[in-house]
Amino acid sequence: MRKAFPFSAIVGQTEMKQALLMAAVEPRLGGVMVFGDRGTGKSTAVRALAALLPPMMIVPGCRYSCAPVDSAPCIEGCRERAGKAVQQVPVPFVDLPLGATEDRVVGSLDLERARATGEKRFEPGLLAKANRGFLYIDEINLLEDHLVDLLLDVAVSGQNVVEREGLSIRHPARFILVGSGNPEEGELRPPLLDRFGLSVDVRTPTDIGDRIEIVKRCDAFDREPDAFCARFEDAEHKVVDQIAAARKRLPKVEVPDSILELGTRLCQAVGADGLRGELTLLRAARATAALAGKKLVAPHHLASVATLALRHRMRKNVLDDTGSTARIERAVAELVAA
16 A cells, blocks of 8 residues: 655645644544645645554444444444454545545445345445544535535534435444635535635645755655655654644643633624634634643634634625735734734
8 A cells, every 4th residue: 555645744835734633633623624726735635644643443343433432332233243352443534536426425225235135234335434534525616515515514413314215324423524626616605615614725835945845755755655754754753642642632721711702802803604613713722722732722822723714704895805814814913912
C-alpha cells in the first residue's frame, strides 16, 4: 500500500491544517468544508491526517468497526460473539464517489442473500465503513443536495437510520466529514454550507520560495516515499502526541462567560444567521485551547477561529463590498480592543 504524504511536510495551507486538527480533536464541530483551487493539497492533507492517527481497536469481524470499550450495543451482537478479543486496524478513510447512489451511501438490503435464502439482511454502506474515521467528498458542490443533507444529518447525530424494504436499522456512524470543491464549478447552497462547522478557503501559493519547496517535496516523495517519510517521522510523532493530549484535555477546558459573550457579540456584529455560529465558535475555540495545552479559553483562541467558523454564515451586505474574511477580522479587532 502506498504511503500517505506526511501531514507535517505540507508547505503552507496553515488554515486548512488548523481546521483539520480541530476536527480531529472535536468531532462535534460538524465537519470541514474546503473551497479552493485545484492542486492545492486539499485531499492530500485529509489523507495525511487520517494516516497519521494511531490505529484504533475494534471488535474482530464487526462490519461497523465497533470499539471494544463502547457501551452501546452493536446491532450484530459482535461483542457477544467475540468475547474479549480485539483487532487493531488503521483509522478508516472513505472517499465518497461523486456518482454514489443513496443505497451505496447508507446501505441497503442484501439482494443476493434475500434471493438465495429468503433472509432479509442489511448490507452496510459507506457510512458504516467510515465509522470512527474520515469521510471525504471531493467536488461536494456537485453532489446531489439530498445526499449532502443526509450526510450532514448523520455527521451531527453520529447514527445512520435506514427505514426501507422492510428493514429498520440504526447503526453508529461517527466520522469526520470533510468536503472540498472548486468555486468555479458552483457554490454549495447556503443552507447546506451553513451546516458545516468550519469553512476553509485555499488558494494557490504566490510565494516563489513556497512553490519551489512544494515541487521539491512532491518530487522527493514520488521518487523515494520511504526515505521522504523518514525525514518527517519526528515531526509526525509530535502531531500525534499533540492530538492525543488535546483529546484528553478537551473535556476539562473551561469557557468563561466573557468568552461566550464575546462570541455572541461577534456573531451579531457580522450578521451570522442562527445560533450555529456561536456553538461552532465555542467548540472550535475550546479545541484550539486544548491543542495549545491550555485549560482556559482566552480571547485570542476565539479570534483565531472566528474566520473559519463564521465566513460561510454571513449575510451579504450591499453597503459593504469587502470580503467576509476582512469583515470578520475587522469585527474581531474592534470587539477584542473594546
